[in-house]
Amino acid sequence: MSISSQNADALAERLSHSGLRATPQREVVYNVLLKKRDHPTADEVFARVKSELPTISLATVYNCLETLVQCELVRAVNFERGPTRYCPNLRPHAHFHDEHTGKTHDIDLPADLLDKVSSVLPQGYDAKSVEIIFRGKTAPH
Amino acid sequence: MSISSQNADALAERLSHSGLRATPQREVVYNVLLKKRDHPTADEVFARVKSELPTISLATVYNCLETLVQCELVRAVNFERGPTRYCPNLRPHAHFHDEHTGKTHDIDLPADLLDKVSSVLPQGYDAKSVEIIFRGKTAPH
DNA sequence: GCGATAATTAGAACTATTCCAAACTTAGGC
DNA sequence: GCCTAAGTTTGGAATAGTTCTAATTATCGC
Known part of the structure; x- marks a missing residue:
């Protein structure tokens, strides 16, 4: 089993736990965060996701990120005024x-x-x- | 000497230390922050300052707050997406x-x-x- | 008081985000 | 396998917060 499908499973489980569905968009957004953990903004995630899902919209990226935060798979971070950044590191x-x-x-x-x-x-x-x-x-x- | 003019002196000193001028707008903005320490947003400061300086502009409030932060008399705080809040508490x-x-x-x-x-x-x-x-x-x- | 410099002002512009309504997808009941 | 209901995505419009701009006004040192 590949690392990516392990993540997909973990994601699917967390989502269904909250009555939500696993969608390609959510999986790709999550994988993008895991792949390069540099605390990207929503815009940066959007750019990275596009190469895999060229038709995804920015609104969907915001939706997916919000969903991942709700599921506690991702933390939203705000250091100062400026865009929110996203962090998939769950350790303290x-x-x-x-x-x-x-x-x-x-x-x-x-x-x-x-x-x-x-x-x-x-x-x-x-x-x-x-x-x-x-x-x-x-x-x- | 009133509390307020003590503040004004402290402010004037800090400002001139950075080559900046003491202006009524800066003094009133600073006093507003000291008076009600509830971490107001720039908009809230604007509303409070208006009663004393009815013609002040929102841009000036932003400028003054930024100046106070530079002088280290005020801390800017960002908890989450949403407006920056301002805090005049200098203790750790x-x-x-x-x-x-x-x-x-x-x-x-x-x-x-x-x-x-x-x-x-x-x-x-x-x-x-x-x-x-x-x-x-x-x-x- | 005068000139140079700094600060204020109103409004336009900009950035990040959310809202919206329509189209699409999916899961489950039949 | 098809239908329906609910969930999801989409693009664009709308909004909130902040910064920029250019013109005016105030302040300080001389």
Whole structure:
């Protein structure tokens, strides 16, 4: 079984779990995200998907991305004003935004860190998710 | 000396430090942010400022907010797609976004937490700032 | 006060996203 | 296998938030 059809299966399962259907558009959008994990915008996903599905519309790309976010297969990320970016990394991780290159890197987090961070919340605050964003520069290489 | 003129002095100093001028518009925008710290959008700031400066334009509000961010008197915050929000709290703090009310709360952070969080960065990553966003719900009250 | 520079203004332009209504697809019941 | 209902896609129009532009106005140092 190819990696891609494994993904397709996982996707189909998550979708049907929510009463949704597996469609070629959804599969291709998801595979595009998995293939190049550079936090693309909807427009960038659109461009990449077109080579496989030339007739897909931008509205569909937005729909598919939204669906994947709902299914929790993909995270939508907003660092600053500007287009939303999409990230298929489901492990607990932070984002490092390099202000020189504009690139975003995933930073894996040790298992206990999010708990430690959440422990600063006062009584009565119930966090469902925690997002950590670093901004700065990376060493020349 | 009134609180407001203290702010005005602090603002004027920061501005001239960057070769910028103190203007009524910049002062009023800054005071509006300090007065009601509910993370308003540019539109909301515009509405509030109008009562004092009825002829101010929305473009000027955007300019002033941008200037204040440059001077590091104000932080711009983007939780998700949607308008940028502005926060005059300069202490180290996280944001808690209540998904029910839509409101955003500041969560003060212990002095060492940001260092602790930053210590997860691999060699070669040099973070200039760290942002922490919680999402969830707050207790009924 | 004068000139140079900076800031403000209104409106047009632009970008990212959502909405809409029509066409198409799919799954399941017969 | 066909029909129907529901879900999905599509292109274009509409919207929201922000930035740009060119003209006017204000401010600072001299």
